[in-house]
Amino acid sequence: MKQEIQTLHLRKLHRWQCIGLLLLCILSAPFAAHAQGTPRVSKLDPPNWWVGLTPEVMLLLSGHGLEEARVACNLPGLRVTRTQAGAGGNYLFVWLKIGPGTKAGTADCRVTTPAGAAKFAWPLAARSAPVGKFAGLSPDDVIYLIMPDRFANGDPANDEPAAAPGSRDRANPHAYHGGDLRGIREHLPYLQELGVTALWLTPVVKNGATEDYHGYGAVDLYATDEHLGTLEEYRKLVDAAHRAGMKVLFDVVVNHVGPRHPWVANPPLADWFHGTRERHTNSSAAVGGDFYGQPANQPVSNDLFEALADPHAPPRLWRNLVEGWFVGILPDLNTDNPLVGQYLLQNNIWWVETSGLDGLRLDTFPYSSRRSWAEWHAGLHQIYPSLTTIGEVFHPDASVTSFFAGGQTRYDGIDSGLSTLFDYPLRFALRDVLLRGAPVGRLAGVLRQDALYPHPERLVTFFSNHDVKRFASEPGSSPAILKLAYGLLLTMRGIPQLYYGDEIGMPGGDDPDNRRDFPGGWAQDPRSAFAAAGRTPAEEELFAYVQALLRLRREHVALRRGRQWHLAVDAGVYTFARECAEESLLIIANTSDHPRTISVPLEDTPLRGIHSLSAVLSAEPGSVQHGQAEARIAAKSVAVYVAK
Numbered sequence: 001m002k003q004e005i006q007t008l009h010l011r012k013l014h015r016w017q018c019i020g021l022l023l024l025c026i027l028s029a030p031f032a033a034h035a036q037g038t039p040r041v042s043k044l045d046p047p048n049w050w051v052g053l054t055p056e057v058m059l060l061l062s063g064h065g066l067e068e069a070r071v072a073c074n075l076p077g078l079r080v081t082r083t084q085a086g087a088g089g090n091y092l093f094v095w096l097k098i099g100p101g102t103k104a105g106t107a108d109c110r111v112t113t114p115a116g117a118a119k120f121a122w123p124l125a126a127r128s129a130p131v132g133k134f135a136g137l138s139p140d141d142v143i144y145l146i147m148p149d150r151f152a153n154g155d156p157a158n159d160e161p162a163a164a165p166g167s168r169d170r171a172n173p174h175a176y177h178g179g180d181l182r183g184i185r186e187h188l189p190y191l192q193e194l195g196v197t198a199l200w201l202t203p204v205v206k207n208g209a210t211e212d213y214h215g216y217g218a219v220d221l222y223a224t225d226e227h228l229g230t231l232e233e234y235r236k237l238v239d240a241a242h243r244a245g246m247k248v249l250f251d252v253v254v255n256h257v258g259p260r261h262p263w264v265a266n267p268p269l270a271d272w273f274h275g276t277r278e279r280h281t282n283s284s285a286a287v288g289g290d291f292y293g294q295p296a297n298q299p300v301s302n303d304l305f306e307a308l309a310d311p312h313a314p315p316r317l318w319r320n321l322v323e324g325w326f327v328g329i330l331p332d333l334n335t336d337n338p339l340v341g342q343y344l345l346q347n348n349i350w351w352v353e354t355s356g357l358d359g360l361r362l363d364t365f366p367y368s369s370r371r372s373w374a375e376w377h378a379g380l381h382q383i384y385p386s387l388t389t390i391g392e393v394f395h396p397d398a399s400v401t402s403f404f405a406g407g408q409t410r411y412d413g414i415d416s417g418l419s420t421l422f423d424y425p426l427r428f429a430l431r432d433v434l435l436r437g438a439p440v441g442r443l444a445g446v447l448r449q450d451a452l453y454p455h456p457e458r459l460v461t462f463f464s465n466h467d468v469k470r471f472a473s474e475p476g477s478s479p480a481i482l483k484l485a486y487g488l489l490l491t492m493r494g495i496p497q498l499y500y501g502d503e504i505g506m507p508g509g510d511d512p513d514n515r516r517d518f519p520g521g522w523a524q525d526p527r528s529a530f531a532a533a534g535r536t537p538a539e540e541e542l543f544a545y546v547q548a549l550l551r552l553r554r555e556h557v558a559l560r561r562g563r564q565w566h567l568a569v570d571a572g573v574y575t576f577a578r579e580c581a582e583e584s585l586l587i588i589a590n591t592s593d594h595p596r597t598i599s600v601p602l603e604d605t606p607l608r609g610i611h612s613l614s615a616v617l618s619a620e621p622g623s624v625q626h627g628q629a630e631a632r633i634a635a636k637s638v639a640v641y642v643a644k
Helices: 002-012 013-037 181-186 187-196 230-244 314-322 338-355 370-383 400-403 424-436 441-452 479-489 537-555 556-563
Strands: 038-047 049-050 056-062 070-073 078-085 091-098 105-113 114-126 143-146 198-201 206-208 218-224 247-252 358-362 388-391 495-499 564-569 574-578 584-590 595-600 613-617 622-625 628-633 637-643
Touching: 038 049, 038 114, 049 230, 056 114, 056 338, 070 091, 181 187, 181 230, 187 537, 218 230, 218 338, 230 247, 230 338, 247 338, 338 370, 400 424, 400 441, 424 441, 424 479, 441 564, 441 574, 479 537, 479 584, 479 637, 537 556, 537 613, 556 574, 564 595, 574 595, 584 595, 584 628, 613 622, 628 637
Parallel strands: 049 114, 143 198, 143 495, 198 247, 247 358, 358 388
Antiparallel strands: 038 056, 056 091, 070 105, 078 091, 105 114, 206 218, 564 574, 574 584, 584 637, 595 628, 613 637, 622 628
16 A cells, blocks of 8 residues: 555656656665565564573563674663574574673663664562472372363453454354363362362463464463463453462473464474475374284374384384474474573573463473473472473383383483473273273273382372363263263272363264363353253262262372282272371272172272271272171172271
8 A cells, every 4th residue: 555655656756856756766776685685583582581480581582683793781781692593584592691690680682783773671580489389299289171262261262363353153063162171270169169179271271273282382481372362361361360279280291383373484493393395294293003003094093102212123113203293293402402492491480480380291292302301390390390291102111101100211311300290091991991891900000000100109090081081971981981080080099080071971983072162151151050050960969979089189198199909809899008108098999880799808908807888989888807808899889998
């Protein structure tokens, strides 16, 4: 439009005026070219920092004309130690030393190049008191996984941000539906009533496509997604959760960003990613399971990480896993580049410090190198020693998943530093036993491999999450089997994790059908399952059962921290004990289709010498006769007894 107006004016000018203008343009051309090279800073990562948090910070400046730049900041105690220009002058790395006497304030910084100068302001704040923050997780906790876009819509004003018109469509399972951070905050009383103690939200960072409601396609790692709310709204949610006695986990993705991230078209460094948008390998092109003798030509229900844990595997067998673009689409960050590693570590420190987080869930953990994870954890835990990190290793074999556990060095001489893992082997076993008729002894078989982990009691146990079909919709499932799954999950060792809506038996097939909206989270919903009056009888029965199990877990320390002991296993019944200094419990899980009467010898077990069983979760009493525990257990149920 501007050019059209200028053309119109030119047509109205006399000939001598046109010639004059042309001469002026010719004479001023060198000056215009020079002006275009004037430095400009459009973005700062991180946008702020804190005195006393780290001795040094690496800033990544985005903009134009940043090559050959010198940087100076006027805040006393803050010193620029070095700079490094990125590709094409569009980026500038600036290392700032924060001296011990530096006071909180805003640093006014000046970027100077041969073509001119630019300014930016960088706030440096005092740290707030750490009381009630950075607590980490323990076996006393129960995690509740929420996909924010699908839980509750607290602020309809952010349903379709100005930058994403038409992105909300509840009828489209791939689109944004309108759930947000305020919606979660407004329903914290529901989560308190249920009895969970920690919230894990799928990523809340800014995403770039209308189908990125899930949060795993980041385009800005220092901003919240506009559909979910502001950074201030996120901080309000964390503060409110802490006041309600709940911890908060942040979902971290360091392996990749979204394909629409500005870095993809214009990376800060030539090796910022593994490969380029036009030429890269695929993480899914890893060595097949048949390499290790597994059945060939069968659907794979997990990721193939065997080669990573194999001390005999050369890099050729696993390089695609750690350097390939995730499923060939999501750009793979080169975390072994020290600048990429420092950027990601600072980003996660920034989120923890900004929000007062208690733990981090680490997405696609094996897809980044173990050495980069070791360095990342060392930097993180130096500041937050109690912060828990939970790694996702989607694999059914504990000999593979345990390879990634921290607290131990493996054949490569590396300790990943990881606090704990999701217990995928137990998840696979629970589904096989309860849904597919596998012997109940599969559970004991998984637990037998706890010796492979430095801290098996910290493993995060679950039977469902946002990546798999809802348990209620699996072939072979039923309300009774779902209750049985909860009975086992909440009485066995580990830190349990629940998936939103499973406590009322929400259905859902494969992704994205497993991510349906929670009923009642939207004002126009015909009913609200957040209240007992809005739940169906079947939903209320399951909710009350899960609530009772969580209450039982709070009341009995042995269910949280007691050691687990196998007592007996047959085709359909698994009997085990949870034992600690304060109490001993006997738990019986009957997975068969009919009631069972069991008699378990107690000699040479931690329950030797008990004389009575007091039922705390069972319709049938139990007893001790001649050194044996005896009880009758209903079909598809779990019974819990206090042993004295």
